Amino acid sequence: MPTAQRVRQGATLSLLFGAVLLAGAAAGAWGEPVGLPQSRSGDSTRLAAQDLNGAALSPAQAERLVGESGDRWAAYLSPEEYADFTGGRYPGVGLSVERTGGATTVSDVVPGGPAASAGIAVGDRLLSIDGASADQLPVTDLVSRLRGERAGTAVALAVRRADGPVREVSLNRAELAVREVVVDHPRPGVVRIAVRAFTSGVAEQVRQAAQGAQGVVLDLRGSSGGLVQEAVATASLFLDGGPVASYQVQGSTRELTAAPGGDTATPLVVLVDGGTMSSAELLAGALQDRCRAVLVGSRTFGKASVQQPTRLADGSVLELTVGHYATPAGRSPDGTGLLPDVPVHPAEPADDLALRVLAGLRTRNT
Template sequence: MTLGLVFGAVLFAGAASGAWGEPIGSPRAPSSSDGLRGADLTGADLSPQEARQLVGASGDRWAAYLSPQQYRDFTGGRYPGVGLSVGRSADGPTEVAEVLPGSPAARAGITAGERLVTVDGVPAEELPVTEVVSRLRGGPAGSAVALGVQGEDGPVRELRLTRAELAAREVETDRPRPGVARIAVHAFTEGVADQVRAAAAGARGVVLDLRGNSGGLVEEAVGVASVFLDGGPVASYQVHGEQRELTAAAGGDTAVPLVVLVDGGTMSAAELLAGALQDRSRAVLVGARTFGKGTVQQPSRLADGSVLELTVGRYRTPAGGSPDGTGVQPDVPAPAGDEDGAETLALKVLDGLSPADQEPAAP
């Protein structure tokens, strides 16, 4: 049996937050909200309303409730939604981080950087980010959600969007130079590790772009680590005092030069991956300090097939550090907010990692 783990939180309006394996344990209910933290509620007969009330009363900022369909969509890379991702810095507003082209959000004129003020009349700041995401995806394709959106110093626009069935684009690849693969991973859903492995095959250098990656399936994050590591530790974590280890598979490519792009939107399982590659001296990290979410969530599958995710502990990178609250620091800082500049810097760093007998491509 494997313990279910969730490292994702702020997702592509529900692109991918999931678990590794099935939760284990027996059903039991907490006696108080304080006792909910770390509780295993597998098999508990709770209504959706009761489950949401438990999440709200838990004091666990990463707790979340997912309906059976939401959980399947999260892990499988398809979801009903409006096509926007959201983010929130510490004590800051909830902002639109990205808008999927052609999505309901894009057609409504919502743009990245705008503030998400309300979701169905509820102030976004009063909700955990995971709950904001859940409400954005809170119904099937064809259902509606009301949003209050505000541009810089502008009035709040009241919008009513109809959810559509969307396919998450979790891996995108281009060739900025001959022989160099830039692989952008937006979230870790099923099959992402295989896509990264295929994209990296034959490349003489790889830029792994984890900017804005909010996490997802730990199994897939470990699978991506296995593309570039030949076995060995990826992370460790404790659950109820028991030490667990995450280990890369043997046989990865340890020779191809590797640079990892990170920023303040790199979080959760993406921080786990970046921290492992950095600690193992396998990659150079370029960009800005990552988000700083180093907690572990255990999903408990309730009697009706829905899932309740609750924090059970923290993970550590191979060198024993924890990114929780502090993030992962890049080896080579890049100017904040300059995405093109960060990519250019990453390519320069990659040139410095290339074998001496390999001529770097002209910029």
Template sequence: MSGSHPHLRLQLALGLVFGAVLATGATAGAWGSEGRPPALSVSADAAARHWVEHSGDRWAAYYSPQQYAVMTEALDGRYAGVGLWVVRSPSGVVTVSQVRGDGPAARASVRAGERLLAVDGRKVTGLPVTEVVALLRGGSPVAGTDVSLTLQRGKQLRTVTLRRQLLDAEDVVVDHPVTGITRIVVSAFTTGTGDQVEAAVQQSAADRGRGILLDLRGNSGGLLEESVESASSLLDGGPVGSYRDDGRTYPLTAEPGGNTGLPVVVLVDGGTMSAAELLTGALQDRGRAVVVGSRTFGKGAVQQPDPLPGGAVVERTVGHYRTPDGHDLDGTGITPDVPVPPADGAPAAERTAMTVLNDLAGLDSQ
């Protein structure tokens, strides 16, 4: 990554992912439960938790050794899980929202739309998504362990036992909703994300595509260097943002040679966070993309992971990043150029984004 602070990768990778992903818990099977930190003294554990609770740092957090191991594993784009995603309704009903085709859930014929009633016998209705995810992930985040799911499809109840396996995160999905439009859905910035985004942009240009729809909805962050590399594929050098720590500012700079000809629309929502917000802000500030959707989450703080005896970790805020125009997004987020109220639903946001992109493509072709 051009112009980066020597410790920036670790700070931002763990800070942005730890705080953001546990806050939303969108991907089932991706994150572990806290469990009991082995070999950690009671006094150190208690002191760490007390500090987190009373520090006044809204992003401060304590993570057990299991959570730390799972999250650092996830940054490499792999996790031990069952290959499904869940959502929770306002009334607390937990439903399978997506099933990946090569995972244990798919082999057991679990389908999107089924209601998830229990995990290993524990009822999940009413639980936060993060707790459901922790149950699916298990206390020992390793492949080869079993988990039992109680599901309801219509009036039919069934229980299936799935064996967790090591899965690729599939954080970048590329398709073509209409001829000439390349949609790049990025759910997290893990190792290799920047290369995949760059490849998709280059292929679209080679195919004489009409535009790029960059879908960052629900993207809770990740490796900042992958976010900067993704920006580099759509910018010809120049600023992506900056990081301020201990009174010093470190520039984040795109590599030269990115595509600047294809029209770009970035689709965001309240789950767009951290490194995803930095990418969005860079493209918006540089006039490279039109941002469509609802206001983003607003996490511009950077956390430093501090190890404790026994392998646990406490995070504390050590700095903030800003967009090229100097906007500190922490607590404010990004306001879309074309707002779509969340109440209108995801399909409305997608339709609006496609309309805007088609208009840009038409103007660009004249």
């Protein structure tokens, strides 16, 4: 397996929309991350990343530093919150939603989570959250309200199944384990691997899922980012060495490189949308630039900043921006996102289009 050594850096880097799945997709499907307030540009934070390692700051001091840093993506995490991030845990009600034709519907329900226990099912319409119309809420506001700030807090939802009556339910948010990788087999010989976040061990799960497949659909829709080394290790599964991305830190360029020996023959389609961000965009951009995969879907979110965790004396962590990455061809998705090779059309669901493109690739390879 590729390791973080190939990232060629001293400290672990992460590409996060804030921290621990803190994100909101711009369109399409999304889960339950939370965004941080936007602020000024963050040159002062890069200095803080060097000077604050091991610093004895109180939580109030650390949070004030984040607020005053001018770093849009900075975040403060307690030791427990950082452990939850790297282990893939988050507070929430255990459902994901998608918006189609202006309607907000439930696209996934975590087994055993608060939403599942309340009888909410895939396909249900989400009508309101805490009294606000779900269809009218901006995406980031909607996912923020679903997530909340911590486990144990309550949220009120109104849902409806098909043409049935409206049900109002009150859910208590719980600490949930993220299902980072979800696998199914839509056609014989084809595996679809949905990666929702790049936490520890995701690349190994993708490797196991792709073994023996005659075609792979890598679904990065709504994937909110995570650990850079996991994204690089996932790219290494489908590349035989070579560049994955580069990033600038204090005027110097550092390279992220794939390990040799990956599978370069199995047809590969990558599904993307407005919720594909951060390290998921890094992976998609590498596979696109290296002509290893066909990207299907819609424009990605557009976040290419790199955060480095700075460990404080009490074990808590400051996530501070240290640079921006570029794809192997030198493109920066920051603010613009990546365009798919095959845009999705309203008349054909993205999943069906991905399978059709994959079938064409498999035919060409035979």
